[in-house]
Amino acid sequence: MEFFHIRKDIPFMKYARSTTVVSAILFIAAVAALATRGLNLSIEFTGGIVVEVRYAQAANLQQIRSVLEEGDYRDVTVQNYGTAQDVLIRLRLQQDKSSAQVSQEVLELLKRQDSSVELLRVEFVGPQVGQELYDSGGLALLLVCAGIMLYLAMRFEWRFAVAGIIANLHDVVIILGFFSFFQWEFTLAVLAGVLAVLGYSVNESVVIFDRIREIFRKKRKMPVPETIDHALTVTMSRTVITHTMTELVVLSMLFFGGEVLFYFALALTIGIVFGIYSSMLVASPIAMWLGVSRENLLPVKKEGAEADATP
């Protein structure tokens, strides 16, 4: 069975200009969302207290709110989490109480109102821990980008490195844009997801770059845009199949993994979709415009210095 048996190369590069415009618009929209709305950072980053409880019956959120307000807890978010019985309560760090006391008191208040309440999870993060996470998260992002660029520059050429990293950041910024626009909660797990997408999406670009290089070496007379079109066409079936596989797993996490994995899986889902798009229609055109040619891919060194894989 075969889905893709494409005999003629698809002229991707002919549409490169319009796809790039689309990308640019999306990118700018994402940046705009981030600038105006920011990210809905979880308490891991901001510091605060989260209490997750479960009731025997469907919880009455309004009642929980009023009970907490009576206990002088203002500025509290109370929401259902997954099911109607599960409730997530978010509190800010308190002026005069230690965080430990707060979680204790909150539970007591809830117990007074309904003794069936069961504590599932308490999480308290001090403000300095959050700041550190925020910083190390940003640092991780930079380090990953630098490492990938360095590797691409070494294995291929600087033009590919630049094109690859632009495509990559494009994906990351768009994921962040989604999280910002819809105000989905940005947790530590989501950050891990975003960074995984960085690795994953560059993986994509590398497979295509690899083919471009191979065809350059093999078909010495083919012009650059046609070479890229050909590489994209022959790798397309692999691109689609691999992504379908990964997407199957990620969707299974999205639907069956529970709330904790939900946003992580969501980040990956978006990342994979844009990963395909960007490696085909962002990375390749950029490499082309940067002036990738047969000459700068063939080793200037003596033949045989780099063992050629293609006979």
Place this chain on the structure above:
Amino acid sequence: MNRYPLWKNLLILAVMIFGFLYAIPNLYGEVPVVQISALRGASLGEAEKTRIEQVLKGANLGFLALEQESDRITLRFADTELQLKAQDQLIEALGEDYVVALNLVPATPKWMEDLNAAPMYLGLDLRGGVHFLMQVDMDAAVAQAEERYVSDLRSLLRDDKIRYLSISRASGGVEAKFRSTEDRAAAQERISREFPALLLNDSEADGAYYLVASLSDKEVLDAKNLALQQNVLTLRNRINELGVAEPVIQRQGSDRIVVQLPGVQDPARAKEILGATATLEFRMVDANGDLTAALAGKTPIGSRLYRERNGNPVLLERRIIVTGDQIIDAASGLDQQSGSPAVYVTLDSKGARQMLQTTKENIGKPMAVVFIENKSHTRMVDGAPVKETKTVEEVINVATIRDQFSKRFQITGLDSPTEARNLALLLRAGALAAPIEIIEERTVGPSLGAQNIERGFNSTLIGFAAIVLFMSFYYRVFGVIASVSLFSNLVLLVAILSMLQATLTLPGIAGIALTIGMAIDANVLIFERVREELRLGNSPQAAIHAGYERAWGTILDSNVTTLIAGFSLFLLGSGPVRGFAVVLCIGILTSMFSAVMISRSLVNLVYGGRKLSRLAI
């Protein structure tokens, strides 16, 4: 063509056997156990073993096995109900000298355990428990080091009869005030000889001569390190008293400590024990001092004003006879004469010597026990957290020394038996070198943990099944081979994680699931290549060969980039991100092996060495 040499097939077989062996312990699950360990001094030998067996027999509680190690006895039970009942019985029968803790241990067969095959350790998000991240107050650690120098310098100068006006902590170190330059010069010479690490600076103001001794950078660093180490040790001691099985107490970075207590469901109690910082000091009462003058603010030199619990003021000598860190054991009980709650204290040899000397010289005079507790909490001031440490110092007991004593003695004057027990516990566990503050706390209930495991496992399984279905359908025989190699990848990944004794967390499970998706990429790359080669009119055998050979470079390149991402995540991430990164990195490595070596060897076994007219791909 397309045949692997025998050694290569054997190697692959060996790797797979090894993989299964080390992955399988994860399937056995866990059995509830009760662990009994002895506290300081108590023995845990054959006699105790028989006693335990008798207790359980008497209560009609059957256990599956009893294992004795040097410092603890582990009893396995069929279910948690028996386990709980047994714990109650044993606590009652064995008394305070033993810790009886509940735990779950892997049900791995003995012969596997002997091969060091053990399941992965489950993180708190999967098994439930309490996690704390604690910050050690380093300023306080340095302040304490300076305090020590204050008393060291005082006794040094006093012993050498060098006159000084005062010695106290000041900004930048310890400040000594002298009447004359001669005194100061003598002191400077003496101090630099005795404590060469101190940096000395002199100055003059208002007719007095000052000498400021400050700690060198290295000494400050040493003081901080020491404080952190001692805090880790103290916390470990305290947690042992709590009776938590398999706790994690680790230093993190330069000033933090991570504490994880699996299975603990009462964070309040845990916090009480962990956060309590208490110590005792024994001082002589200054009987000659003028109490009224002291109350008016004129405390005699060499004394300090304290208050008893009922608020009565009392003047004590500044000199400390014995401090809490010289206490090696403490037990609560009742005073035989009065019947009131008491704590029996045992001192180390140095403390015993000091105590003996003091009591010998001071029979008939009153001595006081000062209880010191540090309480710290964070307050928000103008949106920024401000940490406040409050030290409570109170005299819990003043008693006349009736006779000389040294190593063992008792403290009375406590309000209740509970207080006596708590004090004994704190003294036994030792004092913290510097105050700690909980800056992060997570509690995960056991039901949530079980739910997390189930969901994580299910989503991985469903994803895996979907891939197997699709691959077998789309690539037929080759798809089946890819599925088998994908499964071996999973086995190898789990085996390596188990061998490394990595902690499996929910993000770790997510990492495994994601790796499954990504691992299939290598095989897709290869198969697509094979199809291309076939399309170009190459023979099936040549197509297989070329497919594997040519895809290899691409596989390597693409995986290395993902590895770079994973590795950076590991270096910089913490907690869940790190767990995810470990799984991702190992998963990529195992998938390169399984997707290339194992799948190739299977293809060779199926197709290799014979003439083929067509391929099922």
